[in-house]
Amino acid sequence: MVYLNTTMGVYILTNTAKYEPAINENSISFDSYEKMAEYYFRNIDTKPFNAYYERPATLSLLPEVKGKRVLDAGCAAGWYSDWLLKHGASVIAVDFSPNMIEMTKRRIGNNAAIIRADLNDPLSFIEDQSVDIILSSLTLHYVKNWEITMGEFGRILKPLGNLIFSVHHPFMDFISFKRENYFLTELLNDEWETPKGNVTVQFYRRPLNTIISSVIDAGFIIERLLEPMPTKKFKELEPQVYEKLTNKPHFLFIRAVKN
Ligand SMILES: C[S@@+](CC[C@H](N)C(=O)[O-])C[C@H]1O[C@@H](n2cnc3c(N)ncnc32)[C@H](O)[C@@H]1O
Secondary structure, eight states: OOEOOOSSBBEEEOSSSSOOOOTTTTTTTTTHHHHHHHHHHHHHHTHHIIIIIIHOOOOOOOOOOOOEEEEETTOOOOOHHHHHHHTTOEEEEEEEEEEEEEEHHHHHHTSSSHHHHHHHSSOOTTOTTTTEEEEEEOOOGGGGHHHHHHHHHHHHHEEEEEEEEEOOOOOHHHHHTOOTTTOEEEEEEEEEEEEEEEEEEEEOOOOOHHHHHHHHHEEEEEEEEEEOOOOOHHHHHHHHHHHHTTTOOOEEEEEEEEO
């Protein structure tokens, strides 16, 4: 393969062969996200869990992004990529779903490097120490081997670069899925209702210690850990779920810095 170095710190393939990530048994929920891409594009801006619970927390952890090179790891329909561009960052957006990649392109056009890749694999198209910030919202619980992913995040981040991510809260999954052994990392099936019918979404539940250790073992220092409350707007829209979220954590948020 021949790569061309771009100003974004991304190597773009120059030959005619399309870069195709190897979708295999590690690429869980691939078909589910392929199916949901259009639905995601149409609904993600205002879905209460995203707009009034996840995003305020993630945005509160972001440092100044103006002039920074940011990787949006698991960009889905491009909400964060769009926000980052509007706030002056240059963006590399990555997702393994071709349909999601199309949705990101539909949202932000050619204003970012939008690349189809599987986070289970090395991100060899991104140069060492070329990225200031990695933002990964609600994606890493689909990734099996965090050693590879965190290692790659450490490789591409500049020294003192930030990693900000949100994942399912380990206690939420342990309780909601009525698991027996908290200390296991296990693959679970969830059912999501969409206008196209129910979609099965698989993800990995990991104990808190595994989440934290994977980050630290990859050479990061954890600066912040959030278990946020939903916002007032969430309460207006979904008062019952709001009450639930003020009693039980749903997502976990971490900001780490490369050591
Ligand atoms: C819940 S969505 C992310 C939401 C998005 N960050 C946002 O806030 O709008 C999860 C995304 O991760 C992508 N994804 C899941 N596993 C992946 C993997 N192994 N490699 C790359 N992308 C993955 C899915 O295709 C989907 O677009």
